[in-house]
Amino acid sequence: MRNLSVVPISNAMDSVIDGNSSIADRIFHLPCGGIEQKGVDSLDGLLFVVNETSQLIGTLTASDFHQLDNVLSVNMKVKNIMNKNFKFVTSENSESQAVSIFDAHSGIHAVPVVDEEGRMVSVICKASDYKFTVPFSNADIESVFAGYKLLNTWHHRGYLRNWGATLPARRFVLESIINKCDVNSKILDVACGTGLMSFYLAAAGFTNLYGFDIDENLINAGKNLSDIKGYNVDFQIDDAFLPSCDISSFDVVIMLGWVFANFDGKNTPIDEVANSLFSTSYKIKTGAYVFLDLYDDLSNFNVYKEAAHFPTVKYEDLKPVFEKHGFKLVDKCYDCSTDVKVIYLLKKT
Ligand SMILES: C[S@@+](CC[C@H](N)C(=O)[O-])C[C@H]1O[C@@H](n2cnc3c(N)ncnc32)[C@H](O)[C@@H]1O
Numbered sequence: 001m002r003n004l005s006v007v008p009i010s011n012a013m014d015s016v017i018d019g020n021s022s023i024a025d026r027i028f029h030l031p032c033g034g035i036e037q038k039g040v041d042s043l044d045g046l047l048f049v050v051n052e053t054s055q056l057i058g059t060l061t062a063s064d065f066h067q068l069d070n071v072l073s074v075n076m077k078v079k080n081i082m083n084k085n086f087k088f089v090t091s092e093n094s095e096s097q098a099v100s101i102f103d104a105h106s107g108i109h110a111v112p113v114v115d116e117e118g119r120m121v122s123v124i125c126k127a128s129d130y131k132f133t134v135p136f137s138n139a140d141i142e143s144v145f146a147g148y149k150l151l152n153t154w155h156h157r158g159y160l161r162n163w164g165a166t167l168p169a170r171r172f173v174l175e176s177i178i179n180k181c182d183v184n185s186k187i188l189d190v191a192c193g194t195g196l197m198s199f200y201l202a203a204a205g206f207t208n209l210y211g212f213d214i215d216e217n218l219i220n221a222g223k224n225l226s227d228i229k230g231y232n233v234d235f236q237i238d239d240a241f242l243p244s245c246d247i248s249s250f251d252v253v254i255m256l257g258w259v260f261a262n263f264d265g266k267n268t269p270i271d272e273v274a275n276s277l278f279s280t281s282y283k284i285k286t287g288a289y290v291f292l293d294l295y296d297d298l299s300n301f302n303v304y305k306e307a308a309h310f311p312t313v314k315y316e317d318l319k320p321v322f323e324k325h326g327f328k329l330v331d332k333c334y335d336c337s338t339d340v341k342v343i344y345l346l347k348k349t
Helices: 009-015 023-029 034-038 062-071 094-104 138-145 154-160 168-180 196-203 216-229 270-279 315-324
Strands: 004-008 016-018 047-050 056-060 110-114 120-126 186-190 208-213 233-237 252-255 289-294 327-335 341-348
Touching (some): 004 009, 004 094, 009 016, 009 120, 047 120, 056 110, 094 120, 168 196, 168 289, 168 341, 186 196, 196 208, 196 233, 208 216, 216 233, 315 327, 315 341
Parallel strands (some): 186 252, 252 289
Antiparallel strands (some): 004 120, 047 056, 110 120, 289 341, 327 341
């Protein structure tokens, strides 16, 4: 029998939503780090929609938001955008039913179990795919972070623990790299923090990994973590605006949570920043992939007004710059989990 985990409904409540709630309610209420605390990280961003009598009536994933694209409205009810043709299993032989579903649908990672009245009793999850194995135990992380008081915040821990690769944005980046790139591909994580992406990639078998960040503490913590596992990630302290490595040697350049997503909007317009970067320091090799994230379409709908501390940057604002520098848009992914962002995958042609 495949390795499965069964999450009782009491632990999955954070993933259960009322079909009459609005999209805005749902997005506001997804708590940063709450996924980890509730122990339902393996639910893979899947939300279960119930009616007034707690019967399961649908499911919701980031791709349901994705399909709506520009017609998303904050006042829409969850039940109007949910997936009504969802997979579920019944209480009897639920695990073998779940295995059949997982075998037939590689994209499904979790299925709800319902009782005779159609109410949810638990969720059965695939045990973590080898690709997204959490690289460190909590004890590893605590032992390293104890030496860096400044890193004593939920998000550094949370990213490195279990929800790092379960958030849609992270999965999108990891799955794209795993599906498109050879394990020997040379991969750079710009402004890498403590090196989360490199660790997941190392755990998935990638060997040619590089990361830099301007923050010495983050890089040192990354190096310490790397040592624990014997990962061979090349971490450096460096300024992403003036990187000292040869950017044109990389097959993949990841730029998450850096200038595009954290653009302060105060000085130079973002298209000028992008143009300058791709003209000088970021001469990307032909055929190489670039990942970057923007507070884009969803932020335009003010869904995430309270948390939108950065100005919106639309893909259209940057499209002329991307085209000028020979980038083709390959794919994109909405992430409405802890941040409302859109992650873009570009390829240099
Ligand atoms: C929001 S975090 C994103 C971290 C990581 N990329 C991720 O997606 O989890 C922003 C990171 O950018 C780094 N950073 C900010 N300005 C930088 C610069 N000029 N050069 C290199 N790193 C920078 C910060 O130290 C921080 O680690």
